[in-house]
Amino acid sequence: xxxxxxxxxxxxxxxxxxxxxxxxxxxxxxxxxxxxxxxxxxxxxxxxxxxxxxxxxxxxxxxxxxxxxxxxxxxxxxxxxxxxxxxxxxxxxxxxxxxxxxxxxxxxxxxxxxxxxxxxxxxxxxxxxxxxxxxxxxxxxxxxxxxxxxxxxxxxxxxxxxxxxxxxxxxxxxxxxxxxxxxxxxxxxxxxxxxxxxxxxxxxxxxxxxxxxxxxxxxxxxxxxxxxxxxxxxxxxxxxxxxxxxxxxxxxxxxxxxxxxxxxxxxxxxxxxxxxxxxxxxxxxxxxxxxxxxxxxxxxxxxxxxxxxxxxxxxxxxxxxxx
Amino acid sequence: xxxxxxxxxxxxxxxxxxxxxxxxxxxxxxxxxxxxxxxxxxxxxxxxxxxxxxxxxxxxxxxxxxxxxxxxxxxxxxxxxxxxxxxxxxxxxxxxxxxxxxxxxxxxxxxxxxxxxxxxxxxxxxxxxxxxxxxxxxxxxxxxxxxxxxxxxxxxxxxxxxxxxxxxxxxxxxxxxxxxxxxxxxxxxxxxxxxxxxxxxxxxxxxxxxxxxxxxxxxxxxxxxxxxxxxxxxxxxxxxxxxxxxxxxxxxxxxxxxxxxxxxxxxxxxxxxxxxxxxxxxxxxxxxxxxxxxxxxxxxxxxxxxxxxxxxxxxxxxxxxxxxxxxxxxxxxx
Numbered sequence: 001x002x003x004x005x006x007x008x009x010x011x012x013x014x015x016x017x018x019x020x021x022x023x024x025x026x027x028x029x030x031x032x033x034x035x036x037x038x039x040x041x042x043x044x045x046x047x048x049x050x051x052x053x054x055x056x057x058x059x060x061x062x063x064x065x066x067x068x069x070x071x072x073x074x075x076x077x078x079x080x081x082x083x084x085x086x087x088x089x090x091x092x093x094x095x096x097x098x099x100x101x102x103x104x105x106x107x108x109x110x111x112x113x114x115x116x117x118x119x120x121x122x123x124x125x126x127x128x129x130x131x132x133x134x135x136x137x138x139x140x141x142x143x144x145x146x147x148x149x150x151x152x153x154x155x156x157x158x159x160x161x162x163x164x165x166x167x168x169x170x171x172x173x174x175x176x177x178x179x180x181x182x183x184x185x186x187x188x189x190x191x192x193x194x195x196x197x198x199x200x201x202x203x204x205x206x207x208x209x210x211x212x213x214x215x216x217x218x219x220x221x222x223x224x225x226x227x228x229x230x231x232x233x234x235x236x237x238x239x240x241x242x243x244x245x246x247x248x249x250x251x252x253x254x255x256x257x258x259x260x261x262x263x264x265x266x267x268x269x270x271x272x273x274x275x276x277x278x279x280x281x282x283x284x285x286x287x288x289x290x291x292x293x294x295x296x297x298x299x300x301x302x303x304x305x306x307x308x309x310x311x312x313x314x315x316x317x318x319x320x321x322x323x
Numbered sequence: 324x325x326x327x328x329x330x331x332x333x334x335x336x337x338x339x340x341x342x343x344x345x346x347x348x349x350x351x352x353x354x355x356x357x358x359x360x361x362x363x364x365x366x367x368x369x370x371x372x373x374x375x376x377x378x379x380x381x382x383x384x385x386x387x388x389x390x391x392x393x394x395x396x397x398x399x400x401x402x403x404x405x406x407x408x409x410x411x412x413x414x415x416x417x418x419x420x421x422x423x424x425x426x427x428x429x430x431x432x433x434x435x436x437x438x439x440x441x442x443x444x445x446x447x448x449x450x451x452x453x454x455x456x457x458x459x460x461x462x463x464x465x466x467x468x469x470x471x472x473x474x475x476x477x478x479x480x481x482x483x484x485x486x487x488x489x490x491x492x493x494x495x496x497x498x499x500x501x502x503x504x505x506x507x508x509x510x511x512x513x514x515x516x517x518x519x520x521x522x523x524x525x526x527x528x529x530x531x532x533x534x535x536x537x538x539x540x541x542x543x544x545x546x547x548x549x550x551x552x553x554x555x556x557x558x559x560x561x562x563x564x565x566x567x568x569x570x571x572x573x574x575x576x577x578x579x580x581x582x583x584x585x586x587x588x589x590x591x592x593x594x595x596x597x598x599x600x601x602x603x604x605x606x607x608x609x610x611x612x613x614x615x616x617x618x619x620x621x622x623x624x625x626x627x628x629x630x631x632x633x634x635x636x637x638x639x640x641x642x643x644x645x646x647x648x649x650x651x652x653x654x655x656x657x
Contacts, residue, residue, distance in 0.1 A: 042515040184375035185542060186601055189586040193594040211516065214545070218590035255520045257549035259572060259587045266549060268521030272485040 010067035038216035041226035110146025335396035371551030487518030566642030
């Protein structure tokens with residue numbers, strides 16, 4: 001399989017009054033063609049910052065300080081603004097967090113979808129309209145509704161429009177940033193089902209950013225778990241469910257109730273997420289980790305492969321006393 | 324009324340007026356938030372109310388708590404009909420029933436210290452206590468919600484606490500008067516997964532220690548199944564299915580409940596069989612349907628569903644469903 005996106009040692013820092021906040025540090029992962037990667041973590045752990053760094057949308061006071069983002073071999077971090085605008089939509093596109101706010105209320109949805117097609121491809125207006133209609137049909141909306149304004153749609157349908165828009169220029173990579181959060185359970189499942197079926201149909205690579213572990217485990221091929229700016233574990237879904245190695249991943253799996261297993265006792269993780277401003281050089285989970293020892297408080301664990309395609313950053317792996 | 328029943332809601336209705344049209348052709352339409360619901364909460368049990376946003380879960384809770392006036396219906400708490408009470412009598416009842424709200428960032432006054440926040444309910448309902456006695460009560464309440472040592476917390480302001488700690492303070496405020504009934508309105512939906520479990524376990528623990536009866540409102544079926552003894556499923560202002568948690572999860576009978584359970588139990592199964600479980604449809608609460616409220620999205624609908632409103636019928640001891648077709652459905656699936 002060929003790699004579409006590879007992120008290597010990406011770090012994004014934010015300048016604050018109190019010092020530098022290391023919002024994303026040393027994040028590495030890659031994505032193959034036609035693969036769906038779930039990026040999971042609690043609020044404030046840096047999921048969206050990773051997505052924005054990949055898309056080069058980080059603005060002052062934030063900055064990508066190091067690392068590479070290779071999209072089909074081309075480094076996005078070094079690309080010029082002009083190169084970027086030719087890549088956005090055509091190669092890489094985003095389904096935004098809340099479609100309610102992502103659509104412009106004073107233009108019809110047809111106009112908004114056509115805009116990106118006309119901007120990026122050399123086609124006539126009529127052709128663009130034809131493609132817009134096909135796109136709407138693809139996401140399950142009557143093509144003739146291109147004349148409607150966003151307020152005429154329900155939340156789930158707006159989300160579908162946002163998906164149609166993201167697919168307008170046949171991108172290779174789609175980043176879905178919490179695109180189903182805030183929708184009702186059933187609508188959410190329907191939108192997810194749509195993303196999944198389109199991904200298969202169009203052989204897309206998808207990064208699905210979410211905090212909903214059960215949903216992500218059900219549909220993603222691989223999962224990366226983030227905690228406080230680091231990816232702590234990256235593995236195939238099956239490996240992660242059966243054999244989660246990092247204490248945070250294990251705790252996260254035990255934290256939500258499971259309908260299929262009513263006997264399961266849910267356990268919370270004690271403590272709270274540390275402040276990332278001027279964070280000392282140590283494992284970021286050591287304040288809440290039940291297995292933490294001296295080394296965890298003094299050094300940063302390396303993110304490395306422990307088994308075929310299963311990566312984690314934890315000193316317990318070296319010590320061999322994983323319990 | 325049965326002795327073991329603490330709260331009984333009968334034929335409860337709430338309508339809002341929606342104004343539309345131009346200046347001269349002003350039209351007023353009635354929107355049903357809660358449409359003729361009946362349920363009971365027994366002593367010591369947790370009743371879960373689940374449903375999507377806008378289905379009337381919160382309106383129901385607010386009416387029970389007397390934070391909102393009902394349009395029609397009766398709410399009986401410990402044998403007293405709450406709907407006919409005067410303001411002063413309602414205030415006395417409030418001591419026995421308390422609410423936990425959804426957003427711990429909004430419900431605590433940012434200008435008050437934790438001590439003052441927790442003193443408020445005591446000052447309102449238990450006049451005549453000395454300061455030491457009140458202080459002691461506050462400390463006890465904070466210890467009950469597992470924030471230790473309590474002395475560390477009482478002089479803090481809400482912004483100095485994390486989301487989970489704030490929700491714990493909100494719970495402390497609800498239990499400080501030792502109420503017999505608590506309505507928790509999505510108490511964990513604003514919290515991160517890692518602290519959510521702590522709040523759920525705390526509520527279960529408090530119920531055991533204090534013998535609380537609870538109404539637990541949520542949109543998450545797996546949380547409801549963890550917390551509740553019985554679950555009521557609401558759709559468009561109506562209860563479409565109510566019964567013991569086990570039965571709802573294992574034998575959902577209403578098509579809406581079936582779809583909900585399928586999504587949470589096995590998302591992949593839902594994705595594959597989407598058309599058989601639920602139709603894409605717009606939900607319009609402004610017009611009161613002549614027939615079943617779920618008819619627009621139901622994959623099993625028949626002619627009768629468009630014309631006749633189904634009644635909540637008992638199918639199996641304590642498990643009731645409001646659907647014209649559930650019997651045929653049961654046969655089809657089993």
